[in-house]
Amino acid sequence: MDHIDIKDLLWMYRAMKKSRYFEERIEKAYLEGKQPIFNIGAGAIPGEMHLSNGQEPSAAGIIVHLTNNDTVTATHRPHHEAIAKGVDLKKMAAEIYGKKTGLSKGKGGHMHLFDPNVKFSCGGIVGAGIPHAVGAALANKKKETTDIAVAFIGEGAANSGAFHESLNLAALWNLPFILVVEDNSWGISVAQKASTSIPSNDLRASSYGIKGYLVNDNDPIEMYKVSKEAVARARKGKGPSIIEIKTYRFLGHFQGDPELYRNKEEVPSLRAKDPINRLKEYLLKEDLSTTEEIKTLENEIYTEVDSAFEFAIQSEYPKPEEALEDVFY
Amino acid sequence: METTKDKIKKLTGSKAMIQALDQEMDRDDSIFVMGEDVGKYGGIFGSTTGLFDKYGGERIMDTPISETGFIGAAVGAAAEGLRPIVELMFVDFHGVVMDQIYNHIAKIPYMSGGNVKLPIVLLTAVGGGYSDAAQHSQTLYASFGHLPGLKVVAPTFPNDIKGMLIAAIRDDNPVIFMFHKTLQGLGWMDQIDASLGPVPEETYTIPLNKANVVKTGKDVTIVGVQMMTVKALEAAKELTDLGIDAEVIDLRSIKPIDKETILKSVEKTGRLVVVDEDYYSYGITAEISAIVASEGFHHLKAPVVRIATPDVPIPYSRVMEKFVIPDVKDIVDTVKNMLIV
Secondary structure, eight states: OOOOOHHHHHHHHHHHHHHHHHHHHHHHHHHTTOOSSOOTTOSSSOSOOOOOTTOHHHHHHHHTTOOTTSEEEEOSSOHHHHHHHTOOHHHHHHHHTTOTTSTTTTSSOTTOOEEGGGTEEEOSSTTTHHHHHHHHHHHHHHTTOSOOEEEEEEGGGGGSHHHHHHHHHHHHTTOSEEEEEEEOSEETTEEHHHHOSSSOGGGGGGGGTOEEEEEOTTOHHHHHHHHHHHHHHHHTTOOOEEEEEEOOOOSOSSTTOOOTTSOTTHHHHHHTTOHHHHHHHHHHHTTSSOHHHHHHHHHHHHHHHHHHHHHHHHSOOOOGGGGGTTSOO | OOOSSSOEEEEEHHHHHHHHHHHHHHHOTTEEEEETTOSTTOOTTSSSTTHHHHHOTTTEEEOOSOHHHHHHHHHHHHHTTOEEEEEEEEGGGGGGGHIIIIIIITTHHHHTTTOSOOOOEEEEEEOOSSSOOTTSOOOOHHHHHTSTTOEEEOOOSHHHHHHHHHHHHHOSSOEEEEEEGGGGOOTTSOOOGGGEEEEESSOOOOOTTOOEEEEOOSSEEEEEOTHHHHHHHHHHHHHHHTTOOEEEEEOOEEESOOHHHHHHHHHHHOOEEEEEEEESTTSHHHHHHHHHHHHSGGGOSSOOEEEEEOSSOOOSSHHHHHHHSOOHHHHHHHHHHHHOO
């Protein structure tokens, strides 16, 4: 299980870097029309914006082992997972801009991204995606495929009823299901220690008789290894797992969060351990890649993301009365 | 408000809420607040700012996202004689915990033959208009108003927010206290005049079952709640220029509903427009229309008109959201159609 495929690591680097660059562009675009006075409803991208900068290993480290036929459900902070899963980048950007060409014709927005082509969905209610993924895993089992389902949640959702009910179902029915808990230390302003009675959620696996894994310090390589095993087990019908990764939230809960609840030194110390830089250094140090190869890869990412934004910006808004469509088929 | 000699200050909706909570917590040790991010953060929509520093974590309790757990725990704590005030950040999130609300909080006082009192206040933020999309923009006034056993209030102006929150805290029944995000006067949302208003410093209560005539008029009655009251008042101003004198009623209380104030107004004006940010079907507009059709039909000179968010989830994209949420122009056009042939 310890075998590391170089191609996989490069794939992960690409997914992580793409997510980061995509979000850096969102971060800037989000402030357009919101300066000098911040108004959440103003500008090119209105509404809440939850960015995942720093959390990229959680998504890339497991999705590298998935196919288009495996299901992923994500949270209100979904971009890194959506991008790793291969959600159409142009349509995703257009959705975030509220355009007609978006994934949901502008009806969903950044918290509600749906791309059935790659079996990706997310939502704005904490914990709600867990049973959806359990249901997808149930369908996979009934259809006798080797496809699996992965639900991503933050550590805050691990204290919801949906978490416990879903894991019991997944275990009871021995489903091809994996729950990834991204512990970024904060449920908005509430610290992990103040919300959870145990240090990490992999420990909770034993109460359902399933496998639990812990990835410390946001380590992309460790996430890759652990996920490889969990995915292989799920595909072979060996049952569900919980993977908890201790990850980093570089930004506020949402853009505009004053973050008065956290120590000012926390973010710089996390940024000093940026997982994307760490993966790059690993690739170079182990001679798995070269500076030139990485530069080329990065340039491809910039071009792809920039053209997605260009598409979004140039696209038309929906007509107001289109609001009335799509309630029923 | 009984006296005029009280010291009066201009406060935002948020500051009015905090003052009510502070004065009541100071008065009664059995009151405590729990909810997500009510502690150091001070409530995502500014409902508890500063109270953590004053009362500490024992009385201003941050909770995990265990919503069935902590709202259910309010039942047990209230039955034991405490007075829990529980915040659930967005009204949209109540789906997770509706069993505790509609099968337990709403029914236990009745099922116990009045022997178990549940003096719980549930605080929650409602409303759209800032592109937060389908799961963070609803008002759901009627969904709660439909359930027997719950008092449901939705005040608009800071003065009412304070008086009705104090009344809700002192009430021995469970009260759902809805505050509108845009009316909180938060620096990071739309700035509107209605979110700032005179509030007496002393404690006072405003009844939980009384609507308020916020503008008198003789030609047409417009009933609104929260942002729709604000928009009705703006519409009334525009209508004045057209020679139409509209009366505007701020409903304030969803349940119990103040029939008398509405019927009295319709008796005078003969015309009724009801405006609601909540969904159209089975909503406040339907309820008030039914009341007037049953008990004030003979006063009507024209059919009642209902203006509400159509039966679609709130869309994200600004152009579509603006289309579905009723606006000043919708009200002005409606009244013009009613009165100018």
